[in-house]
Amino acid sequence: MFIAAEYYLPLYYQSVQEASPLHSGLLLLPLVLTEASTGILTGILIHRTGRYIETIWAGTTLLTLGVGLLIDLDANSTLTKMIPFQIVIGLGSGFLFEPPLIALQALVSQDDTATATATLGFVRSIALCLSVVVGGVIFQNGMQIRAPALRASGLSSNITAQLSGSEAAANVMIVKSIENATKKQIVKEAFSWSLRNMWILYVSAGVCSIVATFFISKQALAKEHTETKTGLKKDSQGAVA
Numbered sequence: 001m002f003i004a005a006e007y008y009l010p011l012y013y014q015s016v017q018e019a020s021p022l023h024s025g026l027l028l029l030p031l032v033l034t035e036a037s038t039g040i041l042t043g044i045l046i047h048r049t050g051r052y053i054e055t056i057w058a059g060t061t062l063l064t065l066g067v068g069l070l071i072d073l074d075a076n077s078t079l080t081k082m083i084p085f086q087i088v089i090g091l092g093s094g095f096l097f098e099p100p101l102i103a104l105q106a107l108v109s110q111d112d113t114a115t116a117t118a119t120l121g122f123v124r125s126i127a128l129c130l131s132v133v134v135g136g137v138i139f140q141n142g143m144q145i146r147a148p149a150l151r152a153s154g155l156s157s158n159i160t161a162q163l164s165g166s167e168a169a170a171n172v173m174i175v176k177s178i179e180n181a182t183k184k185q186i187v188k189e190a191f192s193w194s195l196r197n198m199w200i201l202y203v204s205a206g207v208c209s210i211v212a213t214f215f216i217s218k219q220a221l222a223k224e225h226t227e228t229k230t231g232l233k234k235d236s237q238g239a240v241a
Contacts, residue, residue: 001067001202002093003128004135005031008195009070009086011139015172015191016075027079031086031093038094050221052099052106056213059099063092064206070199075188106219135198136169142194143168153186163187168194 006028013024046052066089073082101120108116147164151157159178162171168191175191178184 001063001089001131001206002096003131004198004202005067005070005086005089005093007132008135008139008198009082011169011172012073012192012195015175016073016077016188017079018176027082028086030083031090034087034090035093035097038091039097042095043098046099046102046221052102052221053213053216053218055095055099056103056216057210059092059095060206060209060213061092062088063096064203064210066090066092067199067206068203071196071203073192073196073199075185075192077192102221103216103219106221107217131202135201138198138201139194140166140168142197143190146190146193149186150190153183154180155183155187163190 009028009031010019010021010024013019013027014021017024017027019027042055046055066085066087069085069088073085101117104116104120105113143163144165147160150160150163155163155178159174161167162174172191175184175187178187
């Protein structure tokens with residue numbers, strides 16, 4: 001959900017709001033600034049209280065809620081409506097940057113900390129890739145389904161082909177070139193409808209994540225640092241085992 005919001009909201013801005021690529025990036029500032037500041041505050045909070053499970057609960061709930069709010073977006077939504085939605089998503093994302101890693105490291109032995117940290121990083125990387133791909137497939141299928149409506153509106157076959165299936169995301173700037181207001185509105189509705197289906201998928205994943213958080217055990221964070229030596233072991237004669 002985290003990468004989906006940052007990756008696909010610019011697509012909404014460029015297609016429905018007719019923003020330029022640069023402008024669509026600037027419109028993400030409420031989300032980016034909120035998640036960055038929340039991430040910092042979360043680290044300070046955990047350092048002072050030693051509690052991490054509550055931030056994970058809050059993060060998954062807020063992130064799911066924020067992405068769920070995106071389902072309400074349509075072809076007529078205003079930019080002012082988007083700012084609160086982005087703030088909620090940013091709060092949820094910020095709460096989830098470090099607490100899952102802290103929880104994992106607290107629940108494994110110190111010898112396994114490096115392995116657990118690398119595994120979490122690997123799983124997150126795979127999840128980010130899959131999220132973008134799966135979301136893109138749903139969006140493309142949605143635009144393909146709306147292709148008959150685009151043709152029925154009177155758009156040329158060339159423009160319809162460019163706004164259908166896998167070609168749609170690469171041709172968002174065509175929306176600006178459509179002079180007829182009725183045809184342009186139909187195109188915007190096709191984009192917002194296809195993105196809406198995608199947000200529904202991500203919210204479903206968010207609900208699953210909320211359920212999963214209740215299986216995370218609470219563990220008191222240690223106040224003392226214990227040093228663990230890593231590397232190849234040596235026998236009594238100094239030879240590498």
